[in-house]
Amino acid sequence: MSDMRILIIEDDREALDYLGKAFRESGHVADQAADGLDGYALARDGAYDVLVVDRMLPKLDGLSLIRSLREQKVETPALILSALGQVDDRVKGLRAGGDDYLPKPYSFSELLARVEVLARRGTGSARSEPTSYRVGELELDRLSHRVTRGGQEIILQPREFRLLEYLVRHAGQVVTRTMLLEHVWDYHFDPQTNVIDVHVSRLRAKIDKGFDRPLIHTIRGAGYMVRDTAR
Amino acid sequence: MTLQGSYLPKLFRATAFKLSFYYLVTFAIFAFLALGYVAWNATKVLNDQIVDTIEAEIAGLADQYRTAGIRRLVAIVDRRARQPGASLYLVTNFAGERIAGNVGSLPPGTLNEAGQREVDYGRAEDEARDHRAIVRVFLLPGGFRLLVGRDVEERARIREIIGRAFGVSLLLVGVLGCLGAWFVTKRVLKRVDDMTGTTERIMAGDLSGRVQIAGTGDELDRLAQNLNAMLDRIGELMVGLTEVSNNIAHDLKTPLTRLRNRADEALRVASSPDQLRTALEGVIEESDGLIRIFNALLMIARLEAGHQNTGMADFDVSEVARGIAELYEPLAEEAGIGLDVAVEPGLIITGSRELMGQAVANLIDNAIKYGSKAASSGDAQPVLVRALREGDAVTVTVADRGPGIPAEDRDRVLGRFVRLEAARSRPGFGLGLSLAAAVSRIHGGTLTLSDNGPGLRVTLSFPASAAAAA
Numbered sequence: 001m002s003d004m005r006i007l008i009i010e011d012d013r014e015a016l017d018y019l020g021k022a023f024r025e026s027g028h029v030a031d032q033a034a035d036g037l038d039g040y041a042l043a044r045d046g047a048y049d050v051l052v053v054d055r056m057l058p059k060l061d062g063l064s065l066i067r068s069l070r071e072q073k074v075e076t077p078a079l080i081l082s083a084l085g086q087v088d089d090r091v092k093g094l095r096a097g098g099d100d101y102l103p104k105p106y107s108f109s110e111l112l113a114r115v116e117v118l119a120r121r122g123t124g125s126a127r128s129e130p131t132s133y134r135v136g137e138l139e140l141d142r143l144s145h146r147v148t149r150g151g152q153e154i155i156l157q158p159r160e161f162r163l164l165e166y167l168v169r170h171a172g173q174v175v176t177r178t179m180l181l182e183h184v185w186d187y188h189f190d191p192q193t194n195v196i197d198v199h200v201s202r203l204r205a206k207i208d209k210g211f212d213r214p215l216i217h218t219i220r221g222a223g224y225m226v227r228d229t230a231r
Numbered sequence: 232m233t234l235q236g237s238y239l240p241k242l243f244r245a246t247a248f249k250l251s252f253y254y255l256v257t258f259a260i261f262a263f264l265a266l267g268y269v270a271w272n273a274t275k276v277l278n279d280q281i282v283d284t285i286e287a288e289i290a291g292l293a294d295q296y297r298t299a300g301i302r303r304l305v306a307i308v309d310r311r312a313r314q315p316g317a318s319l320y321l322v323t324n325f326a327g328e329r330i331a332g333n334v335g336s337l338p339p340g341t342l343n344e345a346g347q348r349e350v351d352y353g354r355a356e357d358e359a360r361d362h363r364a365i366v367r368v369f370l371l372p373g374g375f376r377l378l379v380g381r382d383v384e385e386r387a388r389i390r391e392i393i394g395r396a397f398g399v400s401l402l403l404v405g406v407l408g409c410l411g412a413w414f415v416t417k418r419v420l421k422r423v424d425d426m427t428g429t430t431e432r433i434m435a436g437d438l439s440g441r442v443q444i445a446g447t448g449d450e451l452d453r454l455a456q457n458l459n460a461m462l463d464r465i466g467e468l469m470v471g472l473t474e475v476s477n478n479i480a481h482d483l484k485t486p487l488t489r490l491r492n493r494a495d496e497a498l499r500v501a502s503s504p505d506q507l508r509t510a511l512e513g514v515i516e517e518s519d520g521l522i523r524i525f526n527a528l529l530m531i532a533r534l535e536a537g538h539q540n541t542g543m544a545d546f547d548v549s550e551v552a553r554g555i556a557e558l559y560e561p562l563a564e565e566a567g568i569g570l571d572v573a574v575e576p577g578l579i580i581t582g583s584r585e586l587m588g589q590a591v592a593n594l595i596d597n598a599i600k601y602g603s604k605a606a607s608s609g610d611a612q613p614v615l616v617r618a619l620r621e622g623d624a625v626t627v628t629v630a631d632r633g634p635g636i637p638a639e640d641r642d643r644v645l646g647r648f649v650r651l652e653a654a655r656s657r658p659g660f661g662l663g664l665s666l667a668a669a670v671s672r673i674h675g676g677t678l679t680l681s682d683n684g685p686g687l688r689v690t691l692s693f694p695a696s697a698a699a700a701a
Contacts, residue, residue: 103526105526107515109515181558185554187554187585187588189588189589190523190526190527193596193600194562195561195562195592195596198565220512220515
């Protein structure tokens with residue numbers, strides 16, 4: 001996924017410039033705003049794929065900004081950056097109309113992965129999910145919970161199925177370990193050890209074993225990606 | 232002498248001295264009122280008695296006069312007047328001349344009217360009226376006057392005695408009170424000075440000082456005990472702070488050094504873009520590790536500050552325990568020990584599912600880390616995960632067969648960043664247990680470390696939700 005239009009609203013000048021540069025280097029278009037009012041004006045008029053909003057902003061704070069946008073029927077997905085990384089802050093952020101929440105300090109790879117997922121969700125056929133996914137010769141049926149690769153059925157545990165489902169739904173996108181813990185296990189803390197890796201490697205053993213081309217790829221320093229390398 | 236000079240004003244300013252002084256004045260006023268009342272009452276009783284006696288006597292004498300005439304009266308009065316005592320008698324003729332009696336002189340006009348009054352009089356033949364008496368005058372037929380009275384010297388004497396008693400007692404109260412105030416104030420001042428001295432030494436940096444406890448169990452002792460307990464706590468915090476900073480320095484130094492070395496090595500050795508890329512990815516990985524450490528530290532700090540009050544709701548501990556155990560199952564199997572999970576269904580408590588999940592995850596993570604040590608020596612024992620209801624409490628227990636923690640170190644390891652020396656070289660941030668402890672505290676629960684013989688058993692205990700218990 002490339003060429004997203006991203007609006008970054010952040011009052012820390014250095015962080016703002018760094019994020020803008022980093023997003024542009026990742027192949028996206030990034031606009032910058034240094035306070036809440038500027039950010040609000042840009043977000044309302046410009047067609048952005050994703051908003052990255054700091055929670056504490058001068059003139060108009062991040063949550064109010066998003067709430068105002070939603071009242072104006074601007075439904076651009078928004079990711080909230082916050083120094084207050086606590087559970088209830090996350091809940092408040094999402095209640096205000098935010099779509100994702102990332103506590104500071106974060107790594108850029110984590111932010112990028114989340115922004116790309118949000119952008120994809122916001123565009124395209126977005127909110128209605130297909131009943132089945134296909135990546136290369138792998139097929140996953142969400143209704144019958146059946147997974148086949150090259151016509152051969154693969155038996156997965158329920159959790160393994162959800163893991164694969166999340167990876168496949170975001171095929172071609174980097175999915176971080178934190179994102180997997182959030183969506184597959186519904187916890188938002190940082191998995192300190194390699195718990196997620198072990199789950200992925202088990203899944204990988206079932207999905208990729210005996211096939212020439214692996215579908216589950218490890219992206220170093222970031223997470224995982226399901227991708228068919230044949231193309 | 233400067234000491235004396237500064238000591239006295241201090242004595243007068245002391246609360247104890249002021250209090251003593253106020254008490255002294257109050258008591259003096261009370262004593263005055265009490266004695267005054269006694270004196271007034273005594274006088275009144277005496278007066279009444281005197282009046283009664285006079286009434287009775289005068290009635291008797293009048294009777295005598297009526298039945299036996301003036302001669303008989305004069306004879307009786309004459310006889311009675313000769314007896315020593317405080318009784319006064321006088322009979323006069325129509326001209327006011329004395330016929331019988333022991334009263335020498337009276338204010339003019341006293342005999343003109345019947346009735347009772349208080350007068351100065353002179354005794355027998357004495358002209359000077361230097362005594363005082365209560366008298367009653369009775370007019371007899373034929374111009375005769377009969378006077379019966381009582382000297383009130385006695386009453387005056389009682390008044391004088393009470394007055395003197397009051398003076399003496401006031402003096403005594405004053406002197407003793409002042410002495411008492413001085414002693415009490417000196418004693419209290421000394422102890423307060425002690426405390427002030429100790430706190431001054433502590434403020435100057437010597438944390439080892441403690442306030443002396445007199446052992447009397449009074450309010451100053453209680454204050455001293457609390458002060459000492461507070462000092463102990465401050466001492467603990469100081470030690471903890473030093474330990475934490477040392478540990479933070481150590482734990483952050485290691486990954487920072489590794490980070491620097493990797494970058495350095497990449498600069499020196501890597502020649503192809505691929506090699507550089509790998510090196511940079513390694514650098515990012517190290518930085519992510521650092522970010523994790525900071526996140527965990529921040530979180531513990533916030534939990535310990537007790538801000539996590541919103542976002543509390545009833546949730547199912549059973550689901551958390553099962554879910555987290557399931558999350559860690561593959562890791563435990565990979566470590567060669569596995570998990571032995573037994574969870575009672577429907578354990579509801581009030582709090583944050585998210586935090587509880589993280590706490591349980593930390594405990595299982597630790598158990599696998601330390602439990603797998605034993606596994607490598609061929610003695611593989613699964614990590615025990617239990618969630619139970621015990622009375623009004625819900626407990627979550629995670630037990631391993633690792634090296635355990637010696638009893639004397641158990642309190643210490645709950646501190647932030649503390650890892651026992653033996654474990655320092657192992658991966659992990661040493662924050663897991665302290666985070667779990669902080670989480671259990673904000674849920675109104677406890678975290679207990681005990682011996683699993685061998686190994687460590689960590690038990691989280693929470694009050695079950697009131698709604699769920701009903």
